[in-house]
Amino acid sequence: MAQKVTIYDIAKALDLTPATVSRALNDSYEISESTKEKVRALARQLNYQPNRMASGLRSKRNKMIGILVPNIAYHFNSSAIAGIEEVLGAQGYRTIICQTHEKLDREIENLKDLVSIRVDGLIASLSAETLQLDHFQDLQMPLVFIDRVPIDDRFIRIHIDNEDAAYKGVQHLLQSGRKHIAWLAGPEGLDIAERRYRGYCRAHQEAETSIDPQLKIHFHFKPGDPYHRLRQTIQEKPAIDAVFSINDRIAIEALAAIRDAGKSVPQDIAVMGFNNESISPWLYPSLSSVSQPSFEMGREAALQLLGLIKGQKMQSRSFVFETHIVERGSTLPVLVKG
Amino acid sequence: MAQKVTIYDIAKALDLTPATVSRALNDSYEISESTKEKVRALARQLNYQPNRMASGLRSKRNKMIGILVPNIAYHFNSSAIAGIEEVLGAQGYRTIICQTHEKLDREIENLKDLVSIRVDGLIASLSAETLQLDHFQDLQMPLVFIDRVPIDDRFIRIHIDNEDAAYKGVQHLLQSGRKHIAWLAGPEGLDIAERRYRGYCRAHQEAETSIDPQLKIHFHFKPGDPYHRLRQTIQEKPAIDAVFSINDRIAIEALAAIRDAGKSVPQDIAVMGFNNESISPWLYPSLSSVSQPSFEMGREAALQLLGLIKGQKMQSRSFVFETHIVERGSTLPVLVKG
DNA sequence: TTGAAAGCGGTACCAC
DNA sequence: GTGGTACCGCTTTCAA
Numbered sequence: 001m002a003q004k005v006t007i008y009d010i011a012k013a014l015d016l017t018p019a020t021v022s023r024a025l026n027d028s029y030e031i032s033e034s035t036k037e038k039v040r041a042l043a044r045q046l047n048y049q050p051n052r053m054a055s056g057l058r059s060k061r062n063k064m065i066g067i068l069v070p071n072i073a074y075h076f077n078s079s080a081i082a083g084i085e086e087v088l089g090a091q092g093y094r095t096i097i098c099q100t101h102e103k104l105d106r107e108i109e110n111l112k113d114l115v116s117i118r119v120d121g122l123i124a125s126l127s128a129e130t131l132q133l134d135h136f137q138d139l140q141m142p143l144v145f146i147d148r149v150p151i152d153d154r155f156i157r158i159h160i161d162n163e164d165a166a167y168k169g170v171q172h173l174l175q176s177g178r179k180h181i182a183w184l185a186g187p188e189g190l191d192i193a194e195r196r197y198r199g200y201c202r203a204h205q206e207a208e209t210s211i212d213p214q215l216k217i218h219f220h221f222k223p224g225d226p227y228h229r230l231r232q233t234i235q236e237k238p239a240i241d242a243v244f245s246i247n248d249r250i251a252i253e254a255l256a257a258i259r260d261a262g263k264s265v266p267q268d269i270a271v272m273g274f275n276n277e278s279i280s281p282w283l284y285p286s287l288s289s290v291s292q293p294s295f296e297m298g299r300e301a302a303l304q305l306l307g308l309i310k311g312q313k314m315q316s317r318s319f320v321f322e323t324h325i326v327e328r329g330s331t332l333p334v335l336v337k338g
Numbered sequence: 339m340a341q342k343v344t345i346y347d348i349a350k351a352l353d354l355t356p357a358t359v360s361r362a363l364n365d366s367y368e369i370s371e372s373t374k375e376k377v378r379a380l381a382r383q384l385n386y387q388p389n390r391m392a393s394g395l396r397s398k399r400n401k402m403i404g405i406l407v408p409n410i411a412y413h414f415n416s417s418a419i420a421g422i423e424e425v426l427g428a429q430g431y432r433t434i435i436c437q438t439h440e441k442l443d444r445e446i447e448n449l450k451d452l453v454s455i456r457v458d459g460l461i462a463s464l465s466a467e468t469l470q471l472d473h474f475q476d477l478q479m480p481l482v483f484i485d486r487v488p489i490d491d492r493f494i495r496i497h498i499d500n501e502d503a504a505y506k507g508v509q510h511l512l513q514s515g516r517k518h519i520a521w522l523a524g525p526e527g528l529d530i531a532e533r534r535y536r537g538y539c540r541a542h543q544e545a546e547t548s549i550d551p552q553l554k555i556h557f558h559f560k561p562g563d564p565y566h567r568l569r570q571t572i573q574e575k576p577a578i579d580a581v582f583s584i585n586d587r588i589a590i591e592a593l594a595a596i597r598d599a600g601k602s603v604p605q606d607i608a609v610m611g612f613n614n615e616s617i618s619p620w621l622y623p624s625l626s627s628v629s630q631p632s633f634e635m636g637r638e639a640a641l642q643l644l645g646l647i648k649g650q651k652m653q654s655r656s657f658v659f660e661t662h663i664v665e666r667g668s669t670l671p672v673l674v675k676g
Numbered sequence: 677t678t679g680a681a682a683g684c685g686g687t688a689c690c691a692c
Numbered sequence: 693g694t695g696g697t698a699c700c701g702c703t704t705t706c707a708a
Contacts, residue, residue, distance in 0.1 A: 004478075006685055017695050022687060030693060047476075052454045053395040054685035057700045062391065064455075072435070073416040081410070085437070094451050097410070097435040099423070113432050115387045117402075138385075223616040249617060256620040278561040279587060282594035284622055344701055355679050360703060370677060392701035395684045 005048045014038055025050070056118060065305065066114035067097045068107065068124040071221075075247070075277045076147055076294045077125065083298025084123060091306060093120070102187070102221070104129040111135050121305045126150065128190045142308035146301045147294075148192060156308070158301045158319045160292045162192045165323040166199030169244055169272050169290045172325050174207045176333035178242035178270055182215045182233060184226060184254060186246045193246055196274075200244065215240070226250045230257040234269075241269055242331075248273035248280045248289055255283065255330070271330040285329030292323045343386045352376055363388070394456060403643065404452035405435045406445065406462040409559075413585070413615045414485055414632045415463065421636025422461060429644060431458070440525070440559070442467040449473050459643045464488065466528045480646035484639045485632075486530060494646070495656045496639045498630045500530045503661040504537030507582055507610050507628045510663050512545045514671035516580035516608055520553045520571060522564060522592060524584045531584055534612075538582065553578070564588045568595040572607075579607055580669075586611035586618045586627055593621065593668070609668040623667030630661045 007021040014021070016035070024031045024039035042048075056062030065088055069077040085095055096119060098110035107127045114122060121142035126149070133150050136143065149157035173181055183200050185193045197216060204211045217233055219225040226245075234240055234257065243258070245251035251273035258269050265271050265285055273280060276291035300319055307314055345359040352359070354373070362369045362377035380386075394400030403426055407415040423433055434457060436448035445465045452460060459480035464487070471488050474481065487495035511519055521538050523531045535554060542549045555571055557563040564583075572578055572595065581596070583589035589611035596607050603609050603623055611618060614629035638657055645652055 004685090008685080017697095018686075019688080019696075020694055022685095023694085026687090032693060035693080049450065049453045051395070051456060051685055053391045053400065053456055054700090055687070057389070057391040057395055057685080057702090058687045060700080071416075072410045072419070073413075075411075078409075078411040078416075082437075094434075094436075094455075096432075098432075099420075112387060116390045117432075118389060118391055223619075227620065252617050253620045255622065256624075259622060279590050279617075281561075282565065282591045284593065284597060286594075342701090346701080356702075357680075357704080358678055360701095361678085364703090368677060373677080389701055392684090393703070395686085396701080396703040398684080 004051070005043075005046045006051075007048075009046065010039060010042050010048060013042060060118070061120055062118060063093050064117065064119045065093050065095050065302075066117070066119040066122040066124075067095050068100065068110055068114070068122065069097070070100050070102045070125060070127050070148070072097060072099055075249070075275050076292070079294035080146060080298030080301070083295040083300075084302045085298075087299050087302035087306070093306075100127040102128040108135045111139070115139070115141070121309050123301050123305055126191070128187050131189070142305055144301045144305045144308070146297060153317050156304050156314060156317050156319075158297050158304065158321070160297075160321050160323050162195035163199035163202070165274075165290050165292065166196035166244070167203045168199075168323065168325055169274070170200045170203035171207070172288075172327070173242045173244065173270055173272060173331065174203060174209060176270065176331060179209055180212065180215065180237065180239045181242040181244055182217055182230065182237075182240050184230065184243060184245040184250055185216055185218050186250070187220055188218050190246075196246070212237070221250075224253075227253040227257045230254055231261055234258070234261045234263070242272070243269060244272045245274060247275050248277040248287055251280075251287055251289075251330075252283065255285075255287075265330050266332045267334055270332075272325075273330075276326050280326075281328065283330075285332075288328045288331040289326050290323050291326050293321050297321050342389070343381075343384045344389070345386075347384065348377060348380050348386060351380060398456070399458055400456060401431050402455065402457045403431050403433050403640075404448075404455070404457040404460040404462075405433050406438065406448055406452070406460060407435070408438050408440050408463060408465050408486070410435060410437055413587070413613050414630070417632035418484060418636030418639070421633040421638075422640045423636075425637050425640035425644070431644075438465040440466040442469075446473045449477070453477070453479070459647050461639050461643055464529070466525050469527070480643055482639045482643045482646070484635060491655050493655065494642050494652060496635050496642065496659070497657070498635075498659050498661050500533035501537035501540070503612075503628050503630065504534035504582070505541045506537075506661065506663055507612070508538045508541035509545070510626075510665070511580045511582065511608055511610060511669060512541060512547060514608065514669060517547055518550065518553065518575065518577045519580040519582055520555055520568065520575075520578050522568065522581060522583040522588055523554055523556050524588070525558055526556045528584075534584070550575070559588075562591075565591040565595045568592050569599055572596070572599045572601070580610070581607060582610045583612060585613050586615040586625055589618075589625055589627075589668075590621065593623075593625075603668050604670045605672055608670075610663075611668075614664050618664075619666065621668075623670075626666045626669040627664050628661050629664050631659050635659055 007018045011018045011021045024036045052062050100107040123144050125147045144156045146158040149159045217229050219229045243254045273287050273289040276289040280287040345356045349356045349359045362374045438445040461482050463485045482494045484496040487497045555567050557567045581592045611625050611627040614627040618625040
C-alpha cells in the first residue's frame with residue numbers, strides 16, 4: 001500500500017506551508033487565485049485524496065450522516081434513502097447506512113458505532129422491538145426520525161398519519177360493500193401497525209360495521225408466514241371479503257393465499273396494500289394501495305437534518321405527509337349479479 | 339453538544355496515563371486484569387465512546403468496509419449485503435454502503451469518498467455504465483468484486499457463471515417445447531446480460547433452434563419500460579412462446595404484458611426469471627427462476643476481503659457459485675391437447 | 677505492568 | 693495573503 005499523498009507533500013513541493021495548502025484546497029477566500037490554482041493542479045497531478053479522519057478529528061465535522069433503518073430491502077426505506085441521498089449528496093454529505101434487522105440490540109450497537117464515527121447527524125427509523133428510547137435520548141447530535149417515529153415530540157419527526165391513512169383505506173373497502181376486513185398487521189407491537197388498526201376501527205365504527213378482533217392478523221416479516229396465517233384465517237372465517245395489508249409485498253402473499261383458498265380477487269375478496277410499490281400495478285389483479293411519498297419524506301428528513309446541523313431553530317417538530325388511495329383492480333366493487 | 343469523554347478523562351480520574359487506558363480498553367495482554375476492570379468500569383460509567391477518527395488516523399485501520407453497489411433496492415444486492423454484514427459484523431467491522439445508481443460518475447465519486455474515509459477494504463459491484471476500471475486500478479486497498487465483476491483476473495471476484503446459468507434456463511425452456519424465446523436483457527451494454535445472452539445462444543445452437551436477434555430486448559430499469567417493450571415485441575413477433583427475464587422484478591412486468599396481450603402463462607408463453615426472489619413463489623402463476631446464492635456470495639466476499647486485510651495470500655482469484663433452476667408454474671410444459 | 681512522548685494528517689488560531 | 697504551530701484523540705514505539 002503505497003504511501004498516501006498529504007498536504008505536507010504538496011506544501012513542500014510548492015514551497016508553501018501545510019496551512020496554506022489546506023486553505024487553498026478548501027477554497028478559502030484568503031488565498032490568492034494563483035496559489036489556489038497551483039495547489040489544485042499539483043493535488044490533481046499527485047492524485048491527492050484528503051483524509052477525512054484527520055480533518056474530522058480536528059474540525060469536529062466530517063460531512064458524514066448516519067442512516068439507521070430496520071431493513072434496506074423494505075421499499076419505504078430504499079426509496080426514502082434515495083431521497084435523503086439526493087439532498088445530502090448535493091451538500092457534500094455522505095451517508096452511512098445501518099440496518100437493525102428489527103432488533104433492538106442491533107439498533108443500540110449501530111448507534112454506538114455511528115457515535116464512534118462521529119457522524120454529523122442521524123436519520124433513524126425505529127426497529128419493531130424498540131419500545132423505549134434511552135439510547136437516543138442523550139445522543140448529543142442532530143437527529144431526525146422518519147416513518148417509524150417515536151411519540152416523544154422533542155424529536156423532529158417525518159411521517160404520515162398512519163391512523164388516517166388506514167382509515168381512508170378501510171373506508172374505501174367498506175364503501176365498496178365489504179364488511180369483513182382482515183388486517184394483516186405484521187409483527188406484534190409494531191407502532192405504525194397499531195395506529196393503522198385504530199384507523200381501521202374508526203372506519204368501522206363510522207360505518208356502523210362490527211369489528212371482529214380475530215381479523216387482526218399478526219405474523220413475522222418472513223416469506224410464507226403471512227400466507228399461512230391468512231389461509232388459516234380464511235378457513236376459520238369464511239365470511240372474509242377484504243384484506244388490508246401493511247405493505248404491498250405482504251399483499252402479494254395475500255393474493256396467493258386467497259387464490260389457493262379457492263376465492264377470487266376482487267369478486268370474493270378485495271385486497272388493499274400499503275406503500276404503492278413499483279411492482280403493484282403489474283400484479284394480477286393490479287394491486288390497490290395506500291400511497292405515501294417515501295422519496296419526498298426522505299428529502300424532507302435530509303432538509304430538516306441540514307437545518308439542525310446548521311443550528312437553525314426548527315419551527316415544527318412533526319412533518320406529517322399526505323397519503324392517498326391508489327385504486328386498482330384488486331378493490332373493484334363487485335357488481336350486483338343479475 | 340456536551341464535551342465527549344476521552345481516554346484522558348479516564349486516565350486522570352484513575353491516576354493513569356492515556357496509554358494505559360488505551361491498552362486496557364483494547365484488552366492488551368500487557369495490562370493487569372485489575373487495571374482493565376477499573377478502566378472498563380469507569381468507561382461504562384462515563385459512557386465513554388471511542389473516537390474512530392482518532393484511532394483510525396493513528397493506527398491506519400478503522401474497521402470500516404465500503405460496499406459499492408448499483409442499487410440497494412435490487413434483490414441481489416440487499417441480500418448479498420446481509421451476508422457481507424453477517425461475516426464482517428462478527429469481526430467488529432462496520433460497512434458503509436454506497437449506491438452508484440448505475441452511473442459511472444457516481445461510482446467514481448463514491449470511490450473517492452471511501453478512499454477519503456480510509457476504509458480498510460472495499461466490496462464492489464460495477465455499474466451498468468462501467469466499461470473501464472481506471473478508478474479501481476490504483477486504489478491501494480483490499481478489494482473484492484461481487485456479481486458485476488470485471489474481466490481482469492488480478493482482482494478477486496465472487497460471481498456465478500452467467501453464461502452457464504442462462505444456458506440452463508433457456509435449455510429448460512427449449513426442452514419444454516418452447517421455440518421462440520424472448521430475452522429481457524436490461525440496459526444496453528450490461529456485461530452480465532451479454533454473458534447470459536451467450537448462454538442463450540449456446541442453448542439454442544445445441545438444440546438446433548434458430549435465433550431471432552430481435553428477441554433480445556433492451557430496456558431501462560424503470561417501471562413500465564420492460565412492460566412496454568415486451569408488449570410491443572409480442573405484437574411484432576406473435577410466435578413468442580417464452581420469455582426469459584434478467585430478474586424476477588422485471589418478470590412481473592412480463593407477466594402483465596403477456597396477460598394484457600391476451601395470452602396466458604404458461605399455456606401460450608412460459609416465463610423464467612432470475613434470482614429467485616422471495617416474492618416469486620407467490621406470484622400468479624408462480625414464477626420459475628434461476629437461483630443464485632446471493633447471501634452466501636456476500637458471505638464469501640466478506641471472508642475473502644478479511645483474508646486480504648489480514649495479508650493472507652489468496653489462492654484463487656475467482657469464486658464461481660453454482661446456480662440452479664427453480665421450477666414453478668410459469669414454465670410448466672404444455673400438455674398436448676386432446 | 678505502566679509511563680513518556682512522538683506522531684497520524686489535517687485545521688485553526690495568531691502572527692506578520 | 694501566507695507562515696508558524698498547537699492541537700484534535702488515540703496508538704505505538706521506547707523506557708523504566
